[in-house]
Amino acid sequence: xxxxxxxxxxxxxxxxxxxxxxxxxxxxxxxxxxxxxxxxxxxxxxxxxxxxxxxxxxxxxxxxxxxxxxxxxxxxxxxxxxxxxxxxxxxxxxxxxxxxxxxxxxxxxxxxxxxxxxxxxxxxxxxxxxxxxxxxxxxxxxxxxxxxxxxxxxxxxxxxxxxxxxxxxxxxxxxxxxxxxxxxxxxxxxxxxxxxxxxxxxxxxxxxxxxxxxxxxxxxxxxxxxxxxxxxxxxxxxxxxxxxxxxxxxxxxxxxxxxxxxxxxxxxxxxxxxxxxxxxxxxxxxxxxxxxxxxxxxxxxxxxxxxxxxxxxxxxxxxxxxxxxxxxxxxxxxxxxxxxxxxxxxxxxxxxxxxxxxxxx
Numbered sequence: 001x002x003x004x005x006x007x008x009x010x011x012x013x014x015x016x017x018x019x020x021x022x023x024x025x026x027x028x029x030x031x032x033x034x035x036x037x038x039x040x041x042x043x044x045x046x047x048x049x050x051x052x053x054x055x056x057x058x059x060x061x062x063x064x065x066x067x068x069x070x071x072x073x074x075x076x077x078x079x080x081x082x083x084x085x086x087x088x089x090x091x092x093x094x095x096x097x098x099x100x101x102x103x104x105x106x107x108x109x110x111x112x113x114x115x116x117x118x119x120x121x122x123x124x125x126x127x128x129x130x131x132x133x134x135x136x137x138x139x140x141x142x143x144x145x146x147x148x149x150x151x152x153x154x155x156x157x158x159x160x161x162x163x164x165x166x167x168x169x170x171x172x173x174x175x176x177x178x179x180x181x182x183x184x185x186x187x188x189x190x191x192x193x194x195x196x197x198x199x200x201x202x203x204x205x206x207x208x209x210x211x212x213x214x215x216x217x218x219x220x221x222x223x224x225x226x227x228x229x230x231x232x233x234x235x236x237x238x239x240x241x242x243x244x245x246x247x248x249x250x251x252x253x254x255x256x257x258x259x260x261x262x263x264x265x266x267x268x269x270x271x272x273x274x275x276x277x278x279x280x281x282x283x284x285x286x287x288x289x290x291x292x293x294x295x296x297x298x299x300x301x302x303x304x305x306x307x308x309x310x311x312x313x314x315x316x317x318x319x320x321x322x323x324x325x326x327x328x329x330x331x332x333x334x335x336x337x338x339x340x341x342x343x344x345x346x347x348x349x350x351x352x353x354x355x356x357x358x359x360x361x
Contacts, residue, residue: 048341066208
């Protein structure tokens with residue numbers, strides 16, 4: 001019987017001890033009509049990061065993809081058939097305008113030109129002699145005319161053979177870098193056969209297409225920011241130099257061409273490029289960090305903080321530029337929005353904000 005009373009007294013003691021511990025940890029229940037101590041409410045608030053809604057200058061931009069092209073590009077081909085006698089360039093190296101790159105065997109053309117020059121000299125002498133005889137009335141006017149015609153024919157023949165001789169050498173039409181050749185010394189090439197490509201890459205062009213709905217906003221000289229997957233950490237600035245007057249019927253887009261300085265040869269023709277075209281600059285646009293935006297079944301929302309309480313607030317957004325998002329509706333300048341910690345809170349939750357950032361210039 002005595003052991004039974006010991007057990008009962010022990011249970012009662014444990015219950016009383018548990019109640020005392022709970023009271024000390026959570027605080028006594030406040031009497032009706034009174035509020036809980038401020039320290040207790042603060043201890044239940046969730047720590048979050050936040051930013052103050054501000055204003056920034058925001059550029060209206062449109063993105064596209066494009067392809068880089070050389071400022072000048074040509075596949076060199078011979079105008080006349082012949083056997084290659086000399087290759088006068090190193091592959092992948094720069095050459096200057098007018099430099100002979102490929103020399104075809106021109107022995108026959110040299111001989112033909114020499115014969116034409118000799119015939120020209122004879123025609124000149126005959127014409128001079130005939131002029132002298134005509135002045136002394138020894139020959140008729142027709143003889144003088146015939147000598148003059150023969151001279152003109154000889155001059156034309158000399159020019160033809162000279163041009164043919166000149167075309168046996170393939171020259172660089174502009175300063176640039178030669179590519180990988182497709183022929184060797186001794187090869188017989190036909191007229192129009194590919195020899196080697198020549199590229200001017202000191203300046204590059206990028207062609208890209210913009211939907212026709214932006215046509216009224218397009219201007220020459222607009223800024224284009226370009227990035228390439230091969231150089232993802234770098235951005236290159238360029239300018240629009242041409243707008244195609246034709247809107248392509250297939251995809252309802254207009255072709256633009258921009259030009260950029262490439263003297264460092266960081267970019268190469270044929271590379272894929274991501275293009276961002278700046279259309280206009282709008283000052284003092286209301287913006288928030290993109291981290292504050294939440295997509296919910298009810299729409300786009302943010303947590304707005306007032307008096308230490310986070311309220312779920314629907315917003316309508318505009319343009320996105322970098323890490324900033326335009327606020328078209330739902331917030332005012334100076335509002336505080338949660339940027340980190342949204343997953344830990346619900347609508348109406350008490351929060352403590354850690355040093356909010358200001359989303360302004």
